[in-house]
Amino acid sequence: MKVTAVTCHLLQSKVEKPFTSARGWLYTTRASCIVEIATDAGITGWGECYGPAAVNKTLIETQYAPRVIGRDPFDVEVVWEDLYNRIKDYGPSGFSITALSGIDIALWDVMGRATGKPIHKLIGGAYRKELQAYATGLYFIDMDRLVEEAVEEALEYKEQGFQAIKMKIGLGDPKLDYRRVKAVREAVGPDVQLAVDANHCFSVPQAIRLGRMLEEFDLMWFEEPISPEDHDGYAQVTQALDLAVAGGENDFTRFGFRDIIAKKAMDIVQPDVCAAGGISEMRKIATLASAFGVECVPHAWGSTIGLAATIQFLAALPDQPPALRPMPPMLEFEQTPNPLRDILAKEPIVQQRGIVRVPEGPGLGIEVDREVLNRFKVA
Numbered sequence: 001m002k003v004t005a006v007t008c009h010l011l012q013s014k015v016e017k018p019f020t021s022a023r024g025w026l027y028t029t030r031a032s033c034i035v036e037i038a039t040d041a042g043i044t045g046w047g048e049c050y051g052p053a054a055v056n057k058t059l060i061e062t063q064y065a066p067r068v069i070g071r072d073p074f075d076v077e078v079v080w081e082d083l084y085n086r087i088k089d090y091g092p093s094g095f096s097i098t099a100l101s102g103i104d105i106a107l108w109d110v111m112g113r114a115t116g117k118p119i120h121k122l123i124g125g126a127y128r129k130e131l132q133a134y135a136t137g138l139y140f141i142d143m144d145r146l147v148e149e150a151v152e153e154a155l156e157y158k159e160q161g162f163q164a165i166k167m168k169i170g171l172g173d174p175k176l177d178y179r180r181v182k183a184v185r186e187a188v189g190p191d192v193q194l195a196v197d198a199n200h201c202f203s204v205p206q207a208i209r210l211g212r213m214l215e216e217f218d219l220m221w222f223e224e225p226i227s228p229e230d231h232d233g234y235a236q237v238t239q240a241l242d243l244a245v246a247g248g249e250n251d252f253t254r255f256g257f258r259d260i261i262a263k264k265a266m267d268i269v270q271p272d273v274c275a276a277g278g279i280s281e282m283r284k285i286a287t288l289a290s291a292f293g294v295e296c297v298p299h300a301w302g303s304t305i306g307l308a309a310t311i312q313f314l315a316a317l318p319d320q321p322p323a324l325r326p327m328p329p330m331l332e333f334e335q336t337p338n339p340l341r342d343i344l345a346k347e348p349i350v351q352q353r354g355i356v357r358v359p360e361g362p363g364l365g366i367e368v369d370r371e372v373l374n375r376f377k378v379a
Helices: 051-068 076-090 095-115 146-160 174-188 203-219 233-240 253-262 278-289 303-314 372-378
Strands: 003-020 025-039 044-049 132-135 164-168 191-195 245-247 331-334 355-357
Touching: 003 051, 003 372, 025 095, 025 253, 025 303, 044 051, 051 076, 051 095, 076 095, 076 278, 076 303, 095 303, 095 372, 132 191, 132 303, 146 164, 146 174, 146 331, 164 174, 174 191, 203 233, 233 245, 233 253, 253 278, 278 303, 303 331, 331 372
Parallel strands: 132 164, 132 331, 164 191
Antiparallel strands: 003 025, 025 044, 132 355
16 A cells, blocks of 8 residues: 555634633644545545644645655655655744644554554553543633633533543733632532643742742642743652642654653653654654653644544553553643534544544544535635
8 A cells, every 4th residue: 555645634623712821822723734644445534733834734745745756655664764864954843844743644544444443452452442632722812801702611511521621821920820829729629630731831939939829739740831842841840839830732753852851851741643753653752751750631723633643642642650540641622613624524533521532433533524624624
């Protein structure tokens, strides 16, 4: 079997109720670069790239696609190394890896469809058939009701059955962040797990100060407290807090995670399958983390394709650590409006009372709805 075509679909949908995080960027649209790989066996695989879709599309079409066409999809690791070594002189992180991630996921999807097996079977088997999902939301929408809107949204997720929620912080006023988290914790009660995400908006002293203020709320983790480049700063924050520190969604490949994990700069690493290098590289990052006793809880943000890839990876990720009553890694299931996540698959991925079933179909376990694909395609 040989690859005959690599096609990028740039999809975009409008956000009816714009939202923002601590970075200050207003989300008015959701977009994604979807990778479609066709073969001479009539089998098609799908992948997704993290980040600005148009840049990924250009990079794939000009740099990667010509080197993938004609290759055997089952040589996925060989292809990965070839593409990585082709581009690393110009930057072995960022867009060069997000684009590579989409191709890698699509090749794994092809292999799964060719063998009739879900990807989790190809990468070691299922440790679990269901995943506990945590709802990512509580962005900043109404600046006059920041506390009230957070409480209302959190209670909606609790009513839906989510047993874990991740909320945004980073409002420029530690006391306001404290009030907002306190109000949400009191509203959802002690039995719903709660995490906070600052989208790397703090300095090291600011993060330590606020982290200590928030320790009383029994949080799962403090995500991206500081800039992703400052690994030494992460180590300082991690060592200063009696609260798990998480990060890594903006880090790439095993090389980018190597020093983070070795120095235990974070308690939890959060590589994104659509950003860090695809399924091939996620396996290596998770192995590194396991060797150093660092948890791996993947980040997920995108369409149903990226979500499906994350689920397949999580199904095959061991408990951390193994125990009589294990605490398996959770699935990030972000809840901001996004039809690319909700209706792009013929059978959408859904949660029931906070639980998501691992698809058992071949490859990613989903079927892309081409009618929906074409409806949102802009390039």
